[in-house]
Amino acid sequence: MKWEENYSLLKNNTFGIDASCRYFFEYSSVDELFSFCADRGDLLPGALHIGGGSNLLFVNGYYDGLVVHSALKGIERVGETDDFVFVKAMSGVVWDEFVAYAVSEGLCGVENLSLIPGEVGAVPVQNIGAYGVEAKDVIDSVELFDVAGCRVLNVNADECGFAYRNSRFKSDWKGKFWVVSVTFRLKKKAEFVLDYGNIKSSMEGREVTLQSVRDTIIRIREEKLPSPEVLGSAGSFFMNPVVSADCLSSLKERFGDVPSYKLSETDFKVPAGWLIEQCGWKGKSYKRAGVYEKQALILVNRGGATGAEVAELADVIVKDVKGKFGIDISPEVCYIK
Numbered sequence: 001m002k003w004e005e006n007y008s009l010l011k012n013n014t015f016g017i018d019a020s021c022r023y024f025f026e027y028s029s030v031d032e033l034f035s036f037c038a039d040r041g042d043l044l045p046g047a048l049h050i051g052g053g054s055n056l057l058f059v060n061g062y063y064d065g066l067v068v069h070s071a072l073k074g075i076e077r078v079g080e081t082d083d084f085v086f087v088k089a090m091s092g093v094v095w096d097e098f099v100a101y102a103v104s105e106g107l108c109g110v111e112n113l114s115l116i117p118g119e120v121g122a123v124p125v126q127n128i129g130a131y132g133v134e135a136k137d138v139i140d141s142v143e144l145f146d147v148a149g150c151r152v153l154n155v156n157a158d159e160c161g162f163a164y165r166n167s168r169f170k171s172d173w174k175g176k177f178w179v180v181s182v183t184f185r186l187k188k189k190a191e192f193v194l195d196y197g198n199i200k201s202s203m204e205g206r207e208v209t210l211q212s213v214r215d216t217i218i219r220i221r222e223e224k225l226p227s228p229e230v231l232g233s234a235g236s237f238f239m240n241p242v243v244s245a246d247c248l249s250s251l252k253e254r255f256g257d258v259p260s261y262k263l264s265e266t267d268f269k270v271p272a273g274w275l276i277e278q279c280g281w282k283g284k285s286y287k288r289a290g291v292y293e294k295q296a297l298i299l300v301n302r303g304g305a306t307g308a309e310v311a312e313l314a315d316v317i318v319k320d321v322k323g324k325f326g327i328d329i330s331p332e333v334c335y336i337k
């Protein structure tokens with residue numbers, strides 16, 4: 001167990017924002033969590049539970065309350081059918097270590113989610129996704145800590161309200177439940193998802209295996225996305241907006257070949273990175289923040305940026321995209337105020 005007062009969160013957010021909090025509590029077992037709640041229940045309302053801090057923006061320099069972090073570790077097989085293996089991972093496990101475990105065990109389903117920063121506890125909250133796969137495709141159930149009731153319970157994936165980078169953990173369950181563990185349903189027989197972007201072409205000449213897909217995804221991510229140790233960021237800063245077929249065709253009339261992904265007959269996703277690049281923001285700086293040179297969807301900390309500077313930059317970008325295209329884009333990063 002770790003308990004600190006006036007604690008620096010610099011190492012707890014991949015943006016590298018120099019924020020701090022009044023209290024910090026980290027638990028290494030569920031029993032420690034129970035004892036803490038019994039002793040310091042007064043601090044729980046308004047407490048902020050964080051994971052690897054890879055999707056957070058501390059807008060103010062100080063969080064005047066309790067920040068909680070899980071150091072629960074462990075991965076275990078908890079069940080099996082003819083087709084699937086069920087694997088439970090504790091919330092404090094580093095996500096990519098879980099992906100490496102699944103691949104090494106010959107279990108399929110998460111290899112496209114290789115190298116996404118963060119910890120298992122954030123996976124259902126954010127419904128993380130990349131290269132044609134989303135966490136909701138492989139989550140079977142989630143074990144939760146009920147903060148007010150001080151008890152542990154299980155919910156099935158279909159109760160979690162999963163949507164694109166969204167879940168009930170970000171709306172009506174926010175602050176009420178903390179993730180203790182996630183049970184994943186992984187396939188024994190590999191079924192690869194290789195249709196996104198340049199994955200197939202990047203794999204040309206290589207045998208398609210769980211490991212080679214993982215290696216390819218890691219290579220693509222390393223080329224396109226900044227490593228938090230080198231340049232602070234929170235991955236994609238904005239979600240890709242969904243527009244109607246009519247909106248997309250009028251965009252194409254005005255701006256030529258606008259990239260898009262078809263979601264249904266009526267809905268299309270337009271890459272926010274493209275919209276931002278067209279507004280001239282790619283590679284530009286604003287105070288000590290900026291837009292990444294290789295991927296306009298990523299805002300970066302060029303050194304010493306405050307959360308407020310990043311938020312100001314995001315506001316200007318939102319206004320510019322709205323002004324040029326008439327499209328609203330909104331952050332996927334969680335603002336902590």
Ligand code: EPU
Pocket residue numbers: 129130131132196197224234235236237238239240259271272273274275277282294295296297332
């Ligand atoms: N594009 C540009 N300019 C840019 C960036 C992108 O024109 O600077 C256009 C290109 O047409 C490109 C397309 O956008 O083909 C898509 O770009 P990319 O494949 O990099 O994906 P994305 O839509 O920008 C999403 C996720 C990423 C995920 C990738 C791959 C969101 C918000 N982001 O990005 O997730 O890794 O797809 O699946 O959906 C994250 O959530 O933090 C994240 C990195």
